[in-house]
Amino acid sequence: MTTQSSQRVGLLHTVPALAESFSSALHEAHPTVESVHIVDTGLLDPDPAGGVTQETTDRVAAHIRHLEESGALAILVTCASTAEIAEQVDSTVPVVRVDEAMAEQAVTIATEAARREDRTGHVEVLVTRPSTVGPTGRLLERFAAAHPDLTVDVTVVDGAEDAREQGDIAGHDALIRDAAIEFAARADVLVLAQASMAEALHGVELPTRVLTSPNGGVRALLAALRMHGSPTHAAAPPDA
Template identity: 40%
Template sequence: MTRLGLVHTVPALAATFHDLVTAAAPADVEPIHVVDPWLLRTAMTAGVTPEVVDRLAAHVAHLRGRGVAGVLVTCSTLGEATEQVLDRLGADTPVVRVDQGMADRAVELAGDGGRIAVLATVASTVGPTERLLHRSAERAGIAVTVESELLGRVRESGAADPHDEMVATAIARWDGGADVVVLAQASMAAAASRADVTTTPVLSSPELAARRLVDLTTLA
């Protein structure tokens, strides 16, 4: 049995990622979850402060102490904080940001000179996602254009259907207008299946992140 750690800022995502990680692993795994909504609330109001990075680092250190083979941080707003934590604690145990796999795949689909549309419902996610996409393109030796659209935050009311419908409508608006559409937050993933899209690939982070965690922990 291999243990894998996951840090969430949205409690509802724990079950989603639990299922994805166990499905992606060919061997028995035991996901261990840490849920801390304070991290996202603080990042949205005050930015990714040193206190946020310290608290995230403490969660990762706790999971490492429990013997996990790798840690996935499922909040895209904390993507750059995740990288800081990895730099601080060292790479002996992989620490994965949720959107890295999605960014690499988006750049691959867009190609040199391609256009990537980023949809987000939380403003604090936009900058980290854009910067990640450009870094992924640079590592691939190509250049891409990244355009972002910030949507309303219906999910906060607890009404999933209006949220998903809003995201699906935005996806459809970009159909044919970009080489690939990226959904910046894991909570947006369910909306992709509701969009009327015929030509433009749509990427969300959860499944790709789960696969990346499994790959980096040599379970695949």
């Protein structure tokens, strides 16, 4: 139930396990913020022709409207593939991409590295779903536009997504670790593009900085809530 002392945010997921992990992260960061979650694994169904179907666009828009109607004062889309679609939805509240803060930070790190004679300003992005390549690549290119000396490469970790879908999380993580070790030596910053990849390198030490999206996404969501929310807003939303 929403109270005078609490505010509500909405989260849209395509991976069921992320609902619990983001709920925990939000509670740890801001215990009084309530969260409403929608999980739609069907948003990841591939379009045979490539690109995005109108059905997917309509479903994302419907989910965002539902979260608004549930009283969310800010919304976080935790799927990198879907987030680009969500940006185009006409919403009355802020809609935040889970990977935006991470992408901006990656470009900052690479830009600083490029100033050194022995570095090139190389951002290496690992994804497990081919559908993430375009949205994540375009997001990074947007931030890197003012820095033409930077290099952004996006690599699909073959087999990792299949392993996750079969319930083999250990195999999923092992494939990501192997790829990370391979690319870390020659990159100035390594980006794990999808929130579902965030724990794959737990306990692994690499020679380069590794960025994941969940923590930055939560911080960006709470920042959007602070900008948009107010005690007046917080009292108004109906119960979900």
